[in-house]
Amino acid sequence: MDFDLTPEQRDLRQRVIRFAREELGAQAAAHDRDETFDRDGWKACAEFGVLGWPVPREYGGSGLDPLTTLLACEALGYGCADNGLVFAVDNHLWACVVYLLRHGSPEQRARFLPGLVDGTLIGAHALTEPETGSDVLSLTTTAVRHGDDYVIDGAKCFISNGTIAGLYVLFARTADSGPAQQALSAFLLPRDTPGLEVRRAISKAGLRGTPMGELRLEGCRVPGANLLGAEGAGYRIFTSVIEWERGFMAASQIGRLQRLLETSVSYASSRTQFGVPIGSFQAVSHRLADLRVHLELARLMLYKVGWLKREGRIALLESAILKLFTSESLVEGALAAMRVHGARGYVADLPIEREVRDALAATTYGGTSDIQRTIIAGLSGLPEAR
Ligand SMILES: Cc1cc2nc3c(=O)[nH]c(=O)nc-3n(C[C@H](O)[C@H](O)[C@H](O)COP(=O)(O)OP(=O)(O)OC[C@H]3O[C@@H](n4cnc5c(N)ncnc54)[C@H](O)[C@@H]3O)c2cc1C
Structure with missing residues (x-):
């Protein structure tokens, strides 16, 4: 077993950190306050190649292997102070682009990937x-076949990048009867599809630089050519891709944990009370030691998931463990950083309070912690959850 990074991976990590620090995140506080999306940052990410990391070169990407992609995403999360911008990138890559990579036809890839890589098309x-x-199989949006088209009716909510996206990977019910697992289908829905309306932007506690939207679909007619995979394969496609979403979104969260640790260690070393640095109090140092433990263990699992995917193996259990552990660690780590910073952690002069708000949703999106435990229990041989 070799835990060393290659010289190329080390170099990429350094370059991504430098890029993220120098070119992204300077306006993070303003984007958080005003709930605005950093379009310049998005363009810079596209130009740097971020949006094409996992995409083959023939579509304009750099075709990085899964493990190297994870290292790059971790470095982006670490270096970029605007967690909202990074979450927009994560959703674009791991909840949209990856569907095309895994299940898109050659025609669909050729049609959409170049725009998704050069950033002109934002994915959701x-x-x-x-x-x-959580109960994915109960969704009620319908897609009914009319000749060569499907007509979609329903509503979608809490869609990250929802108000700015040019392409949605959308799930709808295509069968009324039969096995529930064969009743859903996945569609590639361009923003200008007639009958698709972005009803409203949703305001939220954190990750406010990622616009969130609610969609309405009324007689929304989409060509059969936009069906992703086969009709009825939607749930199978979802479960095969969700391990990528859960596993790969953890990378930037781990980068954030590293940043929280370093910021807190630095503060605990320089802030003095009772005549000594607060970091010399065991209550403070142990809090940060725990943060370090969580960071290192999450990172080990991250690299295992990257290795499994690089080897073309299934990582359903590992990505659920990684998702659960990393998201809970991020919330705990952000709260630990807030405690270490005292009042300065709570007021808006420092970014710590924003880090806490940004961390909170991690235990919900991509499947809640309760659902991850249910998956892990099921894959550990326990009776199926009711
Ligand atoms: C920041 C953010 C971004 C998001 N982005 C997207 C997006 O881009 N696209 C998208 O489609 N969705 C998105 N979501 C929605 C997200 O996927 C859902 O919030 C999540 O799946 C949980 O669904 P719910 O909120 O309806 O909670 P519910 O399913 O109603 O759950 C409520 C509570 O009940 C618990 N619960 C439910 N069922 C069980 C069970 N079987 N066993 C134990 N406990 C259970 C849950 O753990 C939770 O604590 C986003 C959410 C957030 C917060």
């Missing part, structure tokens, strides 16, 4: 509905 993932969250 539209699964959740007002009455359907």
Whole structure:
């Protein structure tokens, strides 16, 4: 077993960190305050190649292997102070682009990937509905075949990048009867599809630099050529891709954990009370030691998931463990950083309070922690959850 990075991977990591620090995140506080999307940052990411890291060269990407892609994403999360911008990138790559990479036809890839890589097309993932969250199989948006087209009716909510996306990977019900697992289909829905309306922007506590939207679909007619995979394969496609989303979105969260640790260590070393640095109090140092433990263990699991995917192997269990552990660690780590910084952690002069707000949703999006535990229990041989 070799835990060393290659010289190329080390170099890429350094270059991404430098790029993220120098060219991204300077306006993070303003984007958070005003809930605005950093379009200049997005363009800079496209120019640097971020949006094409996992995409083959023939579509304009750099075709990085999964493990190297994870290292790059971790470095982006570490270096970029605007977690909202990074979350927009994560959603674009791991909830949209990856669907095309895994399940798109050659024609669909050729049609959409170049725009997704050069950043002119922003990707989003539209699964959740007002009455359907964790219980994916119960979704009620329908897609009915009319000749060569499908007509989609329904509503989608909490869609990251929802108000700015040019392409949605959308899930709808194509069968009324038969096995639930064969009743859903996935569609590639361009923003200008007639009958697709972005109803409203949703305001949220954190990650405010990632616009979130609610969609309405009324008689939305989409050509059969935009069906992703076969009709009825939507749930299978979702479960095969969700391990990428869960696993790969953890990378930037781990980068954030590293940043929180370094910021907190630096503060605990320079802030003095009772005549000594606060970091010399065991209560403070142990809090940060725990953060370090979480960071290192999350990173080990991240690299294992990257290795499994590089080897073309299934990582359903590992990505659920990684998602659960990293997201919970991020929330705990952000709260630990807030405690270490005292009042300065709470007021908006420093970015710590923003880090806490940005961290909170990690245990919900991509499947809640409860759902990850249920998956892990099921894959550990326990009876199926009711
Ligand atoms: C920041 C953010 C970004 C998001 N982006 C997207 C996106 O881009 N696209 C998209 O489609 N969706 C998105 N979502 C929605 C997200 O996927 C859902 O919030 C998530 O799947 C949970 O669904 P829910 O919120 O309806 O909660 P519910 O499913 O209603 O769950 C509520 C509570 O009940 C618990 N619960 C539910 N079922 C079980 C069970 N079987 N066992 C144990 N506990 C259970 C949950 O763990 C949770 O604590 C986003 C959410 C957030 C917060």
